[in-house]
Amino acid sequence: MALRLREIEPDTDFRFVITPTGAELPPMEAHWRKLEGLLGKPLTVVSPGYSLMDLCRKQKMIPNFRARFCTRMLKIIPYLAWLQNQFPAVSYVGLRADEEGRTGMETDDLGLLLQTRFPLREWGWGICEVLGYLDKRGVTVPDRTDCDRCYHQTLHEWWVLWREYPERWASAVEDEERTRHTYRSEQRDTWPASLRELAKAFEERGEPKQRNRDRDTECKACRI
Numbered sequence: 056m057a058l059r060l061r062e063i064e065p066d067t068d069f070r071f072v073i074t075p076t077g078a079e080l081p082p083m084e085a086h087w088r089k090l091e092g093l094l095g096k097p098l099t100v101v102s103p104g105y106s107l108m109d110l111c112r113k114q115k116m117i118p119n120f121r122a123r124f125c126t127r128m129l130k131i132i133p134y135l136a137w138l139q140n141q142f143p144a145v146s147y148v149g150l151r152a153d154e155e156g157r158t159g160m161e162t163d164d165l166g167l168l169l170q171t172r173f174p175l176r177e178w179g180w181g182i183c184e185v186l187g188y189l190d191k192r193g194v195t196v197p198d199r200t201d202c203d204r205c206y207h208q209t210l211h212e213w214w215v216l217w218r219e220y221p222e223r224w225a226s227a228v229e230d231e232e233r234t235r236h237t238y239r240s241e242q243r244d245t246w247p248a249s250l251r252e253l254a255k256a257f258e259e260r261g262e263p264k265q266r267n268r269d270r271d272t273e274c275k276a277c278r279i
């Protein structure tokens with residue numbers, strides 16, 4: 056969305072905002088640097104001034120399926136606070152035309168102070184158009200765009216973290232042992248929930264099967 060907006064409205068002084076949590080993996084950091092080059096200006100970093108790891112220490116808990124406090128505290132609240140200093144403003148949200156169920160941020164009561172627009176929907180762009188455009192611009196979205204220790208990741212993504220980022224893994228184990236909670240859930244997950252036990256299972260059982268999760272990285276029609 057940002058790349059296309061820049062292309063069709065080169066004279067508009069857009070601010071391109073990201074809300075990092077400090078737990079993104081190196082390919083995501085590299086992706087942001089590449090986007091800065093393509094957009095021709097630095098990304099505006101909006102953050103509460105602490106990372107996901109700091110937040111877990113402060114809250115004495117870790118995020119999980121029942122407590123998704125991380126997104127609210129690290130992304131939504133800081134972004135809304137930043138936005139208030141930009142009023143009147145237009146907030147462009149990158150929800151696609153084929154994501155009808157998603158509503159984005161609730162900002163209706165702000166009237167003329169803040170207008171929210173959904174350019175991809177205005178253009179009728181679904182996953183197919185988005186991937187086709189990215190392909191033309193030579194942009195590949197990293198496999199992981201979320202936090203290294205996100206509770207929402209698949210078992211296979213945990214395995215990749217364990218295999219490729221041992222220091223990140225050790226830090227997530229430390230989070231669990233300090234808070235006495237697990238990112239994964241005994242009830243929902245088949246393999247061991249605790250990361251320490253999960254690492255042993257990876258050693259014994261090897262790479263888990265990669266689920267064909269319905270991730271938005273492939274156009275179902277064109278197979279881009």
Ligand code: SF4
Nearest residue numbers: 125126201202205206
């Ligand atoms: S990616 Fe996961 S851990 Fe990170 S802020 Fe979002 S829900 Fe929380």
